[in-house]
Every structure is written in structure tokens, then in C-alpha cells.
Amino acid sequence: MSDLQHTLNQLRAALGETAVLTGAAINQRHYSDWTGHAPACPAALLLPTSTQQVADALRICNAAGQSVVPQGGMTGLAGGAVPRKTDVALSLERLRGIEEIDSAAATVSVWAGTTLQEIQQAALDAGFLFPLDLGARGSCQIGGNIATNAGGNAVIRYGMTRDLVLGLEVVLADGRVLNLLNKMIKNNCGYDLKQCFIGSEGTLGVITRAILKLAPLPGETTTLLCALPDYASAVSLLRRLQRSAGTPQAYELMWQDFFRLGVSWLENPTAPLSQDYPLYVLFESAGPRELLEQTLEAALEAGEVLDAVLASSQTQARALWKIREATGEFPLRMTPLNFDVSLPIGQIGDFAELCRKRLEQRWPGNHSVYFGHIGDSNLHLTVDCNSLPQPAPILEIEELVYTAVGEMGGSVSAEHGIGLLKREFLHHSVNAQARQAMQQLKDCYDPRGILNPGKILG
Ligand SMILES: Cc1cc2nc3c(=O)[nH]c(=O)nc-3n(C[C@H](O)[C@H](O)[C@H](O)COP(=O)(O)OP(=O)(O)OC[C@H]3O[C@@H](n4cnc5c(N)ncnc54)[C@H](O)[C@@H]3O)c2cc1C
Numbered sequence: 001m002s003d004l005q006h007t008l009n010q011l012r013a014a015l016g017e018t019a020v021l022t023g024a025a026i027n028q029r030h031y032s033d034w035t036g037h038a039p040a041c042p043a044a045l046l047l048p049t050s051t052q053q054v055a056d057a058l059r060i061c062n063a064a065g066q067s068v069v070p071q072g073g074m075t076g077l078a079g080g081a082v083p084r085k086t087d088v089a090l091s092l093e094r095l096r097g098i099e100e101i102d103s104a105a106a107t108v109s110v111w112a113g114t115t116l117q118e119i120q121q122a123a124l125d126a127g128f129l130f131p132l133d134l135g136a137r138g139s140c141q142i143g144g145n146i147a148t149n150a151g152g153n154a155v156i157r158y159g160m161t162r163d164l165v166l167g168l169e170v171v172l173a174d175g176r177v178l179n180l181l182n183k184m185i186k187n188n189c190g191y192d193l194k195q196c197f198i199g200s201e202g203t204l205g206v207i208t209r210a211i212l213k214l215a216p217l218p219g220e221t222t223t224l225l226c227a228l229p230d231y232a233s234a235v236s237l238l239r240r241l242q243r244s245a246g247t248p249q250a251y252e253l254m255w256q257d258f259f260r261l262g263v264s265w266l267e268n269p270t271a272p273l274s275q276d277y278p279l280y281v282l283f284e285s286a287g288p289r290e291l292l293e294q295t296l297e298a299a300l301e302a303g304e305v306l307d308a309v310l311a312s313s314q315t316q317a318r319a320l321w322k323i324r325e326a327t328g329e330f331p332l333r334m335t336p337l338n339f340d341v342s343l344p345i346g347q348i349g350d351f352a353e354l355c356r357k358r359l360e361q362r363w364p365g366n367h368s369v370y371f372g373h374i375g376d377s378n379l380h381l382t383v384d385c386n387s388l389p390q391p392a393p394i395l396e397i398e399e400l401v402y403t404a405v406g407e408m409g410g411s412v413s414a415e416h417g418i419g420l421l422k423r424e425f426l427h428h429s430v431n432a433q434a435r436q437a438m439q440q441l442k443d444c445y446d447p448r449g450i451l452n453p454g455k456i457l458g
Helices: 003-015 051-064 116-125 142-148 231-244 256-264 289-301 314-333 345-362 394-407 423-428 432-445
Strands: 044-046 068-071 088-091 098-102 107-111 165-171 177-180 206-213 222-228 248-255 279-285 307-310 336-342 367-373 378-384
Touching (some): 003 044, 051 088, 051 165, 051 206, 098 116, 107 116, 142 206, 222 289, 222 314, 231 248, 231 279, 231 345, 256 279, 256 367, 279 314, 289 307, 314 378, 336 394, 345 367, 345 378, 345 394, 394 423
Antiparallel strands (some): 098 107, 222 279, 222 307, 248 279, 248 367, 367 378
16 A cells, blocks of 8 residues: 555544545645646645644644645635645635624634635624725635735735734644634733744644634725825825825825726726826725815825815725726736735835836836835736737746845735745845744744645745
8 A cells, every 4th residue: 555545544534534535526626726826636635624633634644744735715826725746735614614703802713714705794794894805805715814914905904914813723734733812912921923824824834713803894985096296295195194184994006007007998988087197096094084185185285196086976986996906807908927016115116117117128018017005015016928029938027026126125925925936036035044044933843844845935
């Protein structure tokens, strides 16, 4: 009997026949994540239903030196959950459900395989907001959100996933269960171990449960579109709005080429402003409308804002957001190569200029667009591969962009993680000593290297 067969027999004995699938019984959605990168049918798919079963599975695999790839909703954009055919995939999809909403503590306790949308709905039903929100909400699991430290739409107000996690239960590679569950805001009992697992992309442990912070429901929001003369104005306007117009919920910057594209793809392609401007910002706040009107007037007087539209209804606000949501059309209308980077806020304008210049020098006439959640220091840039010589020189473009990120002290991954796809570029943002310290942490928690090998560190 092969070593793998022996391990699978042990896993079947511990988890039950129906929790250990092989071959054609494994649904193809477990072959790759949203990127479709290097799909492979794993040697087996494990479907545990309890923390104890996760612990048993990992203990057996660790003893056998069998690699294990934790899988959530498979919506990741960095290849982190993609298995090789020699790996065992461990899906958390049967560890699902809300355990408790504690209204006094304003927390929700959940199993790792619960979808983000289920948690949002449960919070809403209890009169709270669970503020993490991203386009994949219906499929991504909270375990995956925590393992990738997902960002999303409301970071400027509520922070990244890390800021919403109060406690975790984690199973280590050898099957030890760490109970780091906690409902308290203040809790300084030595090292805060849960932080190691947030953003660790399944390489340090398997998250099985979490306790998350809930927020009060926000009041009515106001949406404002401003046209700006330059990037410096975008930064000073952000600070002015934060000072005087209530808490921002969104601050989305769009460079002119992105904005034009977004307008041209509208069902009724009419620009909300009568002429073109270098930059546009879409701002949303939960503060009083009068305060926003006064602040806008002052910004217009100071020349920070050249023109503006203050949405007078939810319908008008939706119409403005449609321009920013043009990104949803990218895969249909171009062959996009997307970048998700971050830089110190003051430097994002220079970075965009530098990148555009270098891309133009190397591939004259190429088409790239720039936009981002700049209040979170996050810039997205998309290069249309159809505007490049074929086959598109993907690696060369990535090297060009990430080199510029490194030169300006930025991060090659703002929110999607490193996984497989950014591993070769990690050195632009994390120096050799820090990468070595990461490896030491990995060796400490997973000495046999069975958890998600090849991800983040290679
Ligand atoms: C339409 C769309 C919009 C998106 N928008 C955003 C966005 O705005 N912001 C953003 O940050 N991301 C976004 N993403 C990316 C993706 O949704 C997030 O990275 C999400 O957090 C991944 O969750 P998942 O459950 O699908 O994880 P998977 O893709 O299944 O896994 C991701 C990583 O986490 C690990 N993992 C999964 N579950 C566990 C667990 N329980 N324990 C340990 N490790 C685990 C995996 O091994 C892998 O390394 C978007 C994706 C799509 C498709």
C-alpha cells in the first residue's frame, strides 16, 4: 500500500468515508481559486465538520509528512488556495454557522466556513453592522477573509479584517488547538498570537472559529463627486473632509482616463460634469449634509475642487457609483492585468506618473488606467494586455510595476495577499532579514512544512 493510501485510510477512519473524497468525486471548484491559476485535482479533499476533526486530520497528515492546503470560498486573487496534485485540500465549508451574537459585547462568534454575506445578514438581523464588505461576499468565507486579512469597501472607516477580529481558534500543523477566543477590546496577556494567523494565508495554522467586532448601523450617507486639479488637492481635500465633514465611508480616486472609460460604459453615457478634469474623487460620508455642503464650499474657494456634484437622491448616488464600478466590466471589455499595490498616501500621485511614464517608454501606445481607495493608501492600476505586443509580456510588466513600488517604499500587495502569484515579487517590499524572520515563524509553527507549502515564502 502506498504512503498516500495509508494516510487516506487513517483519515477515513478519523473523519468518516464521506469526509475524504478523491478523484472525480472532488468538485472542480477545489482545483483553483478565482484566478484560475494552475488548476490541479488534489490527492484528496477533506471535509471536516468540527475543530476536533480538523485537528485529527492535521495530526495524521503531519505525522505522514503529507502537505495540506486549507481552502475557504476559493475567491482568492493570489493563488493561495490552489492545490498541487500531490497536496491534500482541506475545505472549511462544513464548519459553517453563527454560534452567537452578543449584543452587550457587540460581537459575533462564527465558524470559519461561514460566508461573509451570512455574517453580514445575521448582524443586520440583530441591529448591527458587520462592516467587512467585498464583491465576493456571497462565496468567500470568514476563515478565508481572516487568512488573507481582506480589505474591501469600508477600510477607510472600519479598517482591514485584522481590525475586526477579537479572537480566534486555530489548529496548528501538528493538531494542537489554540484557543485564542476573546470578546474583550482590552486584553494584554503577553504575545497576541492571533495576529500571526491573520494574513498568514493558511501557512501557519487552520482557522476554525472567530469572534468578530460589530459596529452600530450607520445613518444615512451622502455621496459627493468632485473634480480636482491635481493629486496634491486629492490629499488636502481628504484631510479637509475628515476634519470638517464627518467620518468618510469611501474616498475613491479616479484618474481622467479611468473616469472617461467608466462614463463611456454607462447605459446612458452622459458625464455628470460638463468638462474633463485631471482627477475625480467619489466621497461618501455619514455626517450631516449641511456640514458637507459647507466643507465643499470652502474647498471650491481654496481651489482644491474645480467642480462638484452632490447627490440629491439615492438614485443619483447609485449613478455616480456606477462610474467607479466600471472595474466589473474590465474582463468583458479588455484583457486586464490588474495590480493591487499600496504606497504612502503622499506619493501615490508620483507613483502613478512614474509608472505611466515607464510603461509608455517600454511599450509606446499601451493602455493603462489608474484608480484606488487612496484614503487607505491603496492604488489599483490595470494594464490592457490587448494594447501590448502579443503574447503580452506579463512578467516584464509585473517586474516594471513592482520595481517602481519597491523604489517608492510601497507594498506589492495592498489587500489580496502574496499566495503564489506575488511570491517572486515579495522582496520588493520585505527585506531579506524580515523574510528570514517570517521563515523562522513558519518553522516554529509548522516544522515539517506541511501547511500550504510554496505559498508566500516559496
Ligand atoms: C469579485 C471579487 C471581489 C473581491 N474583492 C476584494 C476586496 O475588495 N478586497 C480584498 O481584500 N479581496 C477581495 N477579493 C479577494 C477574495 O475575495 C479575498 O481574498 C477573500 O478574503 C478570500 O476568501 P476565501 O474564503 O475565498 O478564501 P480562499 O480563496 O479559499 O483562500 C485564500 C487563502 O486563505 C487560506 N485559507 C482559507 N480559509 C482558511 C482557514 N479557515 N484557515 C487558514 N487558512 C485559510 C487559503 O489557504 C488561501 O491561502 C475579491 C475577490 C473577488 C472574486
